Amino acid sequence: MTVLTDVDGLDEAAAAAELADLAAALGQANHAYHTNDSPDITDAEYDALKRRNAAIEARFPHLKREDSPSEKVGAPVAEGFGKVTHAVAMLSLSNAFDDTDINEFDGRVRKYLGLGSDVAVNYTAEPKIDGLSLSLRYEKGRLVQAATRGDGAVGENVTANALTIADVPAKLERAPELLEVRGEVYMSHADFEALNRRQLEAGAKTFANPRNAAAGSLRQLDSDITKSRPLRFFAYAWGALSDPLADTQMGAIERLRALGLSTNPLTSLCAGPAELVAHYRTIEEQRATLGYDIDGVVYKVDDLALQERLGFRSTTPRWAIAHKFPAELAWTRLESIDVQVGRTGALSPVARLMPVTVGGVTVSNATLHNEDYIAGSDSKGQTIRDGKDIRVGDWVQVYRAGDVIPKVADVDLKKRPPDAVPYVFPETCPECDSLAVREPGDAVRRCTGGLICPAQAVEKLKHFVSRAAFDIEGLGAKQVEQFYADTWIKEPADIFFLRQRFGSGLQQLKNREGWGEKSANNLFDAIDEKRTISLSRLIFSLGIRHVGEAASNMIARHYGSWERFDAAMQSVGESGSSAWEDLIGIDGVGGVMAQSLTQAFAQQAERASIDRLVAELSIQPVERPTTAGSPVAGKTVVFTGTLEKMTRAEAKARAERLGAKVSGSVSSKTDLVIAGPGAGSKAKKAAELGVDVIDEDSWLALIASK
Template sequence: MPSAQTAAERIAELRSEIDAHNYRYYVLDEPSVPDAEYDRLFKELKALEAEHPELVTPESPTQRVGGEALATFGQVRHEVPMLSLGNAFEEKHLVDFDRRVREGLDLPAGDLFGAGAEVEYSCEPKLDGLAVSLLYENGHLVRGATRGDGSTGEDISANVRTVRNIPLKLHGTGWPAVLEVRGEIYMPKAGFEALNARQLESGAKPFANPRNAAAGSLRQLDSKITASRPLELCAYGVGRSDGELPDTHIGILNALKSWGLPISRELKLAKGIADCWAYYDAIGEKRDALPYEIDGVVFKVNSVAQQRELGFRAREPRWAIAHKFPAREEVTELLDVEFQVGRTGAITPVARLKPVQVAGVTVSNATLHNMDEVARLGVMIGDTVIVRRAGDVIPQILGLIPERRPADARAVQVPEQCPVCGSAVERTQLIKRSKGRESVSEGSIYRCVGRLACQAQLKQAIIHFVSRRAMDIDGLGDKIVEQLVDRGLVNSPADLYCLTREQVIELEGFAEISTRNLLNAIDASRKPTLARFIYALGIPDVGEETAKLLARALGSLERIGRALPDVLVYLPEIGLEVAHEIHSFFEDEHNRTVITQLRARGVELQEEGELHPEFAACATLAGLIDKLNIPFIASTGAQRLADRFGSLDAIISADWLDLRQVERLTEKAARSLRDYFDHPENARRARQIEAQLREFGMHWQSERKQAAGLPLAGQTWVLTGTLETMSRDEGKARLEALGAKVAGSVSAKTTCVVAGPGAGSKLAKANELGLEVLDEEVFLERLAGLKGIGRD
């Protein structure tokens, strides 16, 4: 154990190093070490401080875990009021603001002979969080407070100390003896999503939006809860300051940055109102790609002297304005709820709303997802509801205003018959299988049982079948599919390959050339890859990636179609529920008929072959016993049974005395095994699984094959932002051809991230995790270096 002196020196060294890493990560956006190295340093510091508690100081990076819960918050009087900003919603409001500024500064106006004097403005996004005041004395954080009513706020000192990117001690030199920093504490989008996932997992109510989550987290009386939340600060100015500061607003923010306080990475200087408007447009375009929520842009006169000259109105400065984006949340009336029928027969409630402008778009419909969501929201027809729209996301109802519910409000009722075909509507059942038992519960989805006899399902199935990522039949848009189904020309995907010139040319909008083009496109789709064909079939819960996995692993449609659920689960990322969906699809007589018709009408699958070498002899006897989910037989017990008996038949036929010879197999487990295999159906099922494993070449006695490894096999890549020399799909295809899996989200398992212009939260998450990030130029160089490497 080091002496107190050497421990003190090492503690000081670790604190300095960790503070430097935090500064580079949060303020400069230039991570200097991987997360693992940072965690090692932090763990060492924590251990040393535990050994020497007398050396712990309030500024130590370890002191962000929260302390004892408070009974209530104290009050803080702001020496310099925290004023609100005036708002601009249209370009003319911004022009008027600039005019008032120039008039207040007595600057020359424009005329026929010139544009007049231009004011310099600082520009930065308006974060959607909670405004706070941070007081530093002699460089040490001594107090944190909310804005409150602008004059008086709440003392949240214990909570702000837990926010990771707020320095507990200022960096560098030159800071005033007393410095009050103003800023916004917010929750990044990725952190908000993770927090809500944890809330749902624990049965707690999810937060409505990141702003509510940030505000709720900061106002916890128990600071340990605040410490567990992913909060960050962005400094935007100063209040009280006992000392010299730079003479421009941007200069002050850069000084705060040099002292360890994070400022906006989008901060810019604009010369004149035209530059301000261009900045507003630019930020609006990249809004959805930013890793945090914003609701507008803040413009401030950059010169501090000019700010003083302009002064204040009653509750807002004359030298600053917030130019808001169109609202993403609005209040309107729920006029009715209708039900749409999807490709798999799912009956989805859709809200019909009194039209309202949300984020610059007129919204009259919103998704309600399913009846469980209707119940969770508690909405009734006639309610006043809150509607949200973000980017291109379908508008959704966030909640209702209960006090505005009318006396004649009506409950939302699921129809008993399909609104399209009149077939019965049934609620789905969820079957959970574990350790030899099945538990059945009601699902959240209601389904029309009419299947392809229901025109809505048939249309959606055909639209999916011909889509670009499926059979890729160019020219078969939604409207044309509707015509084909409505006229009775197409009753299944196979009928597409029987269409004649005479039938197509009679469709609305078709002439000789368009008819020929469509028939040529249908003909050109007759040779899909196995993966595309599997995806095109529209098997429930089987997306593109699962279709690719099935095609790559099992190699043929015949093998996929016959695979038992218990064999499918040997493939990575295929659980038992999805395995049962796949098996049920191919067991269905109608589906088998359609597939037979497709092949009879000239659809020839490409890239069919043998079982992938990766899965040859991949099963073990112990694994098979374990996957049978026999009560009281865990993986260790399954291994001991396999070691003792060596074959499935020997285990099935083992008597009580044989089982007592198995090392450390309990009487309860032995009895459970015997009871399980005494049921002929269980023994038959186990032998059936083994027979198929043997037939497919997956059995433990099958021949192992040497895979010709692809250079990126086993790696997971993520593409984000815009690629300029190729499409994202092309980039994905080239990576997959080299053996990589291309994922849609970043995690600790991600190997590499390719980030183009406009990269947002995924890039931020990659930097947070210390992952390798490539720009497009380096990515292309990497691909070029790997070209030709791979299969022999």
């Protein structure tokens, strides 16, 4: 899987700006698709937006927005329908786009469950219907409510309309007392064509595709209109249940079929990734002759007990994934290569292309990742594209399946101009002419100019005012660029002197386009409001390489106050100090991140800049959360050795839910060590320090009732 490397050269300010654009674009697309039943972009384009958003969030987790599309399912219900709160949320699925993704999915499942390669994990594979999700609630065998997915938590009450669908029984025999059936409403190709003919004859609006027709038909306020439309329904899952349907996914599907519900005959049981991909190929070959639209194949862990253990992320289950069909490719000419400089000094090459349409979108730029990618190898020296390098003037293949910013996937050597020369990656910064170096093990070359590099300075300031940092209303990327160009701000502390700089006259600022006395005073007030800031936001705002939002939260919780954190950063390099061990002992903070932190505070210029900023702030200490009744709330615990009854990931998640802090190393501040077979140095150190050590059974007994 190559999605994450597609954003390796993206700096944080550009990433934050792109995430904002993606949130707006996906919000509009969801509204058009789910609420208006009139999508304004293709499925491939939507998948590209979602995948790009996920890739950026994975690369920069600290930039994840409160309105992140990855935390949303569907769209709010439209006016005119009653609202239905789902007893069990109707979640979406994460996507896969190639065979490697499927192997990684299987690997994640096995890793989370602690299963070796010798243990069989079966999956079901079924066509992913391109329709409208519907939930049918049966009580004592009678359909009492039907609801669309909506935003996943609240849907629209379409009971009267659902009862007009031939595949939706009004009554089920021998069903559990409570049964919520989940499935997809769709329209066949033949019925869609016949409907559009009737619409034309009647002078009415025609539909763009069967999915739009199905969704628009189900969501009619007049159920007689729905009744006149040829809708179908496939059942593939369930929500609330009074009694289990079966022990396996396949068994449950067979039970739904036995109850009289329509299920997809292409659903198959597969033993591992190879069989999943083989069934995907079989379905892909039949796609054109199925008579209805599908856009991929859905895989689910078959054992329902394992599904229960795997659980859910915020909007997707860990035990399922949708293997989407590929989007389009296109060929065009590479006209030039530009190099952009980011906040951390990363030099990122961008391909400027002769505009070409790919998947319905005009593309003129593409990422080239880094200098190795251009040369035809990855960062480890392994050959990619059969070793073909990329040169200005080449005809290149552009691929958009999972990327808003496309990537150059291949080169046509037969069309290479005779005067094309290998691209020489710059060894000096194009912004400040400082030396650009590539550290061992790093895929990216970086400018060493630091604060003297205008590109880095501006990007650092953009990061400082970003949503997850100081989030100053009225001071965004555009204003930062303007104020920097005018030499009004050169470092974060300067922001808090803007009111003082302009005084009461404001004439300098008012002379700039878009500014008046009221807007200027509003900005100064917004800046003053942010003089009080949380410790985690402050740490994140400093823009220290490798220290994202999640890491900033962990570091803030560990130290509790700026004074303790600052003292630790000053003493971490002292001979014989335990500060370094304490820092890398924070769960989630490794040597690379710790080194980046300490280097930032050790650099005289950067340290002075931080001190000037802190002098203008009131930094709020972290309130220690407690969990009432938890035997481990507020305690620091360490897991070591092999856990036999749950995986390390499960154990850590359980401990944190109970209010414990999970550390990666043992120290005098450790309260409890849970040691499994093979526990070594950590258990020994705990004994030396007098820290309580218990086995896994004792740990489970301790938290059994919580």
